Each structure stands twice: as C-alpha cells, then as structure tokens.
Amino acid sequence: MVSGELMPRAVVIGASAGAIDALKQIIPQLPHDLSIPVIIVVHLAARKESLLPQIFRPLTPIGIREPNDKEPVGAGIWFAPPDYHLLVEKDHTFSLSLDTPVKFSRPSIDVLFSAAAEAYGDGLLAVLLTGANDDGADGLRDVRQRAGRVIVQDPATAEASEMPKAGLRVATPIFTGSTSMIGAFLATLLQRAASDSRETS
C-alpha cells in the first residue's frame, strides 16, 4: 500500500482566519460512520462560549463535542474548548491546560499537533488549513519527526495563505489542494478506515 493510503488512527486539523468556511467544505464530507477521532483547533477571537459545535452539528450526523479533561479520545469530531489548550496524552485521553498562549493563541494548533504526534506517531494525519499566522508549523515538524502524515491546504486556495505556506516550508504533504478536495480525499481515506476497523474488530 502507498504510505498515503494507510489508514490513520487519528486526524488533527488546525485552522485560523477563514476556518469556518474551510471546515464547511470538509466536515460534511466525512464518512457518517467515522471510526476514528478527528480533533480540531480553530482560532476564534477571544470568546467564552462554545460556538463551533452549534455551527457544525447541522452539517453532519457525526457526534461533535468539546472534550472534558481526561476524557477518552473516542471516535467522532472534537473541538478544542474556548480558551484552553487541548492536548492528547499517550494513553489517548484528552488533557486541557491554561498554559500561556503559544504564538498568541490558546487553543494553539502547535500544542495539539505536537502532543498528538507523541500520542499517535505514524498513525497521525495532520491537516493544516487557512490562517494568517504561522501557528501549526512547529506542530507539523513534530508530526513529520514522528513519521505522521501531513495535508496542507493549497495556499492559493486559502482565504489567508500565511499558515499553509508556513506549513509547506517545514513539511512535505501527502496531499495538497482546496478544502473541498481535501474533504474528498479524507472521505475516501476514512471510509476505508471505517470498513477496515470493522473487519478487524
């Protein structure tokens, strides 16, 4: 099997400026019987309320939640809660932290990506989308170092190109394209993951 086709054990996604529109192209395409976690960090202007699950729930039947601390990382879609960093421990539980913002962001994409790289190794697929800063680039470096795979949005198609550009400078992606193409790519890959895991379980 080509390495790009191996099924991941977890997907992490990071997006900043333009995130909502970008994710609207991706989330509805995810297989409805998603069998792995898809963990997402979105930068939003300082906010206390959880808006993201409400925005995306109507677009997919997949369960969408914001995790509590030490909650097991199960299959489904997870958003980092507002104003906390979201991390994954080696035992595949979530951890939250109030540590100082990284690159002015909390939640930070780097923090999630690096921790997930540790926890899932080559089973991780990290997706970096539109954004106006370079959060996520350090994280992608860690993902590559742990033999995880990377997808970066084609900067030419991004509402803000700085973040995917910074990502491409540090990591060679297995796929790059517009958000709808990334959605289609994930749909195929994770569909297979869903059926494979049914066979093995």
Place this chain on the structure above:
Amino acid sequence: MSSQDEIEIPHLLEAIYQEYHQDFRHYSMASLTRRVALARDQMGCQTTADLERLVSGNVDAFTRLFQFLTVQVSDMFRDPSFFRAFRQEIVPILSTYPSLKLWVAGCSTGEELYSYAIILREEGLLDRSILYATDISPEALRKAQAGVYSIDRVAAFSENHRLSGAKCSLSEYYTASHGLAVFDRSLRKNVVFSDHSLATDSVFAEMQVISCRNVLIYFDRTLQYHAVALMRDSLCRRGFLGLGTRESLAFTKSSSAFKEFSPAERWYQKW
C-alpha cells in the same frame, strides 16, 4: 518528547521530589513536557539531564524551574455562571449554617478567593466564614495575600462580577492608584493563606465548600483520584465541591462519593 526525554523527564521529577519535596511525578505529561522544554530553553540547558544537574543543590535554579512548572493564570469571577450558581443555589443552603469554612485549593494569585469573599460579603455571610486559600507556589500566595491587580484587568473583572449576579459595583471593593487596583483588606480579614499541595499534603479540615478550579487539569488520572479523595475527606457531609468548567468527576474513580448538584456549572455535593 524525544525518546531521551521519556527517560530524563521522569528522572528529573524524581530528583526534584527527593531533594525539594515537590511532587510533579503524576502531572499530565503532555503539558508538563512542554513546560520542561520551555524551562530548558530559557535556563540555557541543552538537555533535561543538564537541567537536572543545574537544579541539583541549587535552590535559586530550582525556584526558577518551579515557576515554569506551575501555571499562574486566574481571573476574578472566571466563568460568571459558575459563581452565579454558587450565589443563587449554594449560598441559600450555606446561610443555614452558623459558621462556614470555604477552601480555595490551588488559589494561584488570589482572584478566585476574592471572588468568593465578595459574594459572601454581598450575601451577608463573610463575617461568619473562614476562608482557606492554598497553593504550592509561594510567589502566587504572596500575590494572593497582597490582593493587588493591574487596573487593566479590572474592566473584565467588573463585567464578570456583574454577570455573576452582583448586588453592587466591583469598585466598592478596591481603590485605584498608580495603575493598580488594591482590594479592600477587610475582604481577607478571615482568610488563612497557606502552602499546601494536593499531591503531598493531608486533609485540611471540615469544609462546607471546596473550590478547586483548573488545578486538576494539570494532574494525571492517578493524582486526580488522590486529590479528589483528599478533598472528599476534607468536606463535611453535604459539602460542596466546585471544579473548572472543563473538569469533571466522571473520569476519576472517586466520583461515587459525590452527586451532581449543578452539573453544567460543575458543582458537586458530597453524598
């Protein structure tokens, strides 16, 4: 974490525990690893083993490292709906007690403590209350004891105070001078500040309320279990435990001693 760190970080934590009796061995590894890496960079060390050598027998270096390992972030009336639930649902029950003990565990620089003191004052209970404010960070405790915050933060504090169901303006409780808000010393008349670790110290006393917010997130599940058991044993029957908005007893084994009191706000009651 490099494979080197996988060995060296536990080694460092063990050495710290042996020499300085601060127990970080059961902290959440994912975030602790980041903080160790930051300390390493800022303290000019190449490896975690170098860092361990630096702090060994060097209290000043350890004090610096300690500041990286603990996270001092707090706000007054953080998550106003949590404090509104305290005011509206718990205070009426507390007012039936002749005297009250409330413990803010992991009080950091004091914002949470003053939030309770202000609510108890507004609800007429402060004079018959004793508040315990504890933390492992001596520096944070000093700031908590001083009760002085940058005036820039006060607008957010005031808004949170209002949203928590305040009876008057927050400005009743502080005086502004030279860019600082100095909180009224009468608020801490009945406050006992002390150094206490949820990891290594013992049960505190018969509390009616324990508030431990955004501290358990730094612990692994083993230490969470220990800390929750310690707090359970420090509470009187029907006493209340308040956690941070993203913390839950659902993932610790000691949850059976508690029932949910105000689940959305993470208030529990000892059963």
